[in-house]
Amino acid sequence: MRFRAKIVDLACLNHFSRIINTIAKLTKTCILRLTVCKLYFILSDKVANGGASMWCELSQGNFFDEFQMEGVAAEHNEIYLELMPENLSRALKTAQNAKAVKIKLTNKHYPCLRVIVELPSLSSSSRIVTHDIPVGVIPRRMWNDFREPSVPDFDVSIYLPALKTMKSVVERMKNLSNFIVIEANLSGEMNLKIETDLVSVTTHFKDLGNPPWASEDGCQSSAQDRDLESMAEACIDIKKLQLLLAGQQVNPTKALCNIVRKRVVHFILLHEEVSLQYFIPAVA
Secondary structure (H helix, E strand, O other), X not given: OEEEEXXXXXXXXHHHHHHHHHHHHHOOOEEEEEOOOXXXXXXXXXXXXXXXXXXXXXXXXXXXXXXXXXXXXXXXXXXEEEEOHHHHHHHHHOOOOOOEEEEEEEEOOOEEEEEEEXXXXXXXXXXXXXXXXXXXXXXXXXHHHHOOOOOOOOOEEEEXXXXXHHHHHHHHXXXXXXXXXXXXXXXXXXXXXXXXXXXXXXXEEOOOOXXXXXXXXXXXXXHHHOOOOOOEEEEEEHHHHHHHHHOOOOOOOEEEEEEEOOOEEEEEEEEOOEEEEEEEEXXX
16 A cells, blocks of 8 residues: 655645645545546544535646555455644644655554645755655545535525625524524525524525526426425534534535535535535434
């Protein structure tokens, strides 16, 4: 089992660093799955037990100048590692003006990802900063626990408003309640609501647009049979939503959410070569 990679391009390095930062805000530990073409960061708290889950996928070719890996076996050419993304995020913070960053899997006293940062210096020699990030190697028999979550049959799919706007609304609401209701329809309207014994606050968004698949035949019931105005809603933990919005550094070109009435809200953030999915289960 071997893995080594190198980033030289500063823009790629900073972009990669921002993604790791976002992930570190969402979860204390996650699984890093390495394949020949892609890296995946996976959090699979069981949504059924009230935990959020995350699936973030990046194409390695868009970030790394060199990328070599040998998986557990020829027919299972993958590596699954458990790590704390905050540690990786910290290591990358030292690399903001680096000439190069190398990452490799080592096993001296225990398995770790070694991050070697080559910094520019005034003399002819470079300064090297090395971080060893402890990782756990996930055995093959447990890999199935970390498959891509299936997208549930949603009642409504809608584009999100500007995430900054949404973030400031949610931050204000967070002081009033622990729960927030997200509701949307197939006419591009979405409401964020909180209701307590003392206060009821609703923020309305309109003209957001619905992704093309929202009305396709297939697994979703076709739009013809449905009232475009009728709202599908789910009540979720406001802190989990706030984490997603506050940690957001991917700057997605597209952001949307799918609502399964009273069951789950599924967020998808897309940015060229990165996709981040985040599932927040509904509370009764």
